[in-house]
């Protein structure tokens with residue numbers, strides 16, 4: 218089994234090598250030929266175990282495209298790729314007209330979960346060249362700080378203490394059923410969505426991807442934000458979608474804690490980040506916790522309502538190192554329930570949506586399949602609260618999935634089949650990180666006692 222893991226790690230590195238674009242990494246050469254924001258954080262972390270320099274460069278390339286208001290764009294376009302290869306491309310976003318996009322770069326106009334400070338800190342923790350890594354942290358810190366300040370300042374229009382996302386693409390879990398109600402409630406005036414061609418369907422099975430109806434809603438929301446001039450001061454008047462969600466906010470909190478640590482490492486003042494973390498923590502408990510359902514849910518700040526869907530986002534507050542015992546116990550109960558831990562033999566944890574829901578879909582994008590990044594996040598969350606057995610089960614399932622089906626984008630929770638893109642960068646990168654964190658290929662066993670160290 219050791220040999221298999223060693224081979225697996227070799228293939229993971231090969232994928233990162235093939236997907237390297239020269240200064241950053243594409244999530245997939247076919248389906249996603251540009252640089253994506255949270256992908257790059259996962260990729261840099263995985264790559265950092267064998268190539269510190271390129272891993273650091275990955276994040277620096279991303280932050281070189283940060284807008285002047287601190288907004289870190291969700292896509293930095295690869296200028297060697299034509300507009301026709303990915304929709305929506307730079308022409309659709311028309312970001313340049315804001316005057317906030319750095320010269321020489323082309324970006325989308327929305328953001329993604331701010332996992333970057335956490336990735337940078339984790340990279341530093343195992344850096345071989347510690348001095349170079351400290352210098353890297355010092356260079357990245359102003360950008361990280363600006364990213365967090367942007368979210369606090371411009372994305373909290375009602376002052377709840379949490380940033381909102383204005384598009385499902387910002388959540389990273391685009392097609393999750395958690396947004397269904399909001400997308401259904403959009404009143405899209407006939408003829409408003411321009412004619413467009415879906416490029417994703419040239420590279421992926423339509424059964425794995427969002428439906429055309431959902432895509433229209435995605436395009437409509439992006440258009441509305443673009444046409445408002447990406448003006449966050451007018452969000453309450455112009456945004457048809459404004460949601461504070463547990464996954465985005467928990468990552469924001471986890472990264473804010475990391476930012477305080479980075480500040481300490483480079484000799485800056487951690488105080489503002491510690492204060493921010495305390496405020497976010499408190500706001501998550503106040504705004505996103507439903508005491509009756511005993512679950513964290515996203516809050517739609519336009520209606521004031523919580524979104525009661527049984528999805529994986531409810532478990533993300535495990536990333537809060539100070540999560541109170543009551544909330545922790547409720548999350549554990551849900552994670553162990555048949556909805557997220559199906560009893561069928563050979564199942565793989567953790568499905569992204571309750572397997573008991575009538576609209577659970579074992580293969581469609583974020584509507585049921587297991588993803589390596591959400592598993593990796595929960596693995597961290599469980600470990601930090603001392604739930605070793607549960608964390609090990611997730612690690613074992615993740616490795617078994619990639620060993621069985623390759624570095625696919627997502628996986629069937631029942632039979633482990635792989636779906637979406639092949640050669641998907643974060644599946645490869647987080648496999649590397651998982652194995653290395655567990656002690657390296659020679660110490661990790663997939664058989665017998667779960668993840669027992671040899």
Ligand code: 9WN
Nearest residue numbers: 244249253255256386389390391417
């Ligand atoms: C839109 C790149 C990205 C991920 C997202 C994932 C998917 C894009 C798409 O791919 O979204 O941003 O075209 O479907 O949902 O999390 O960052 O891997």
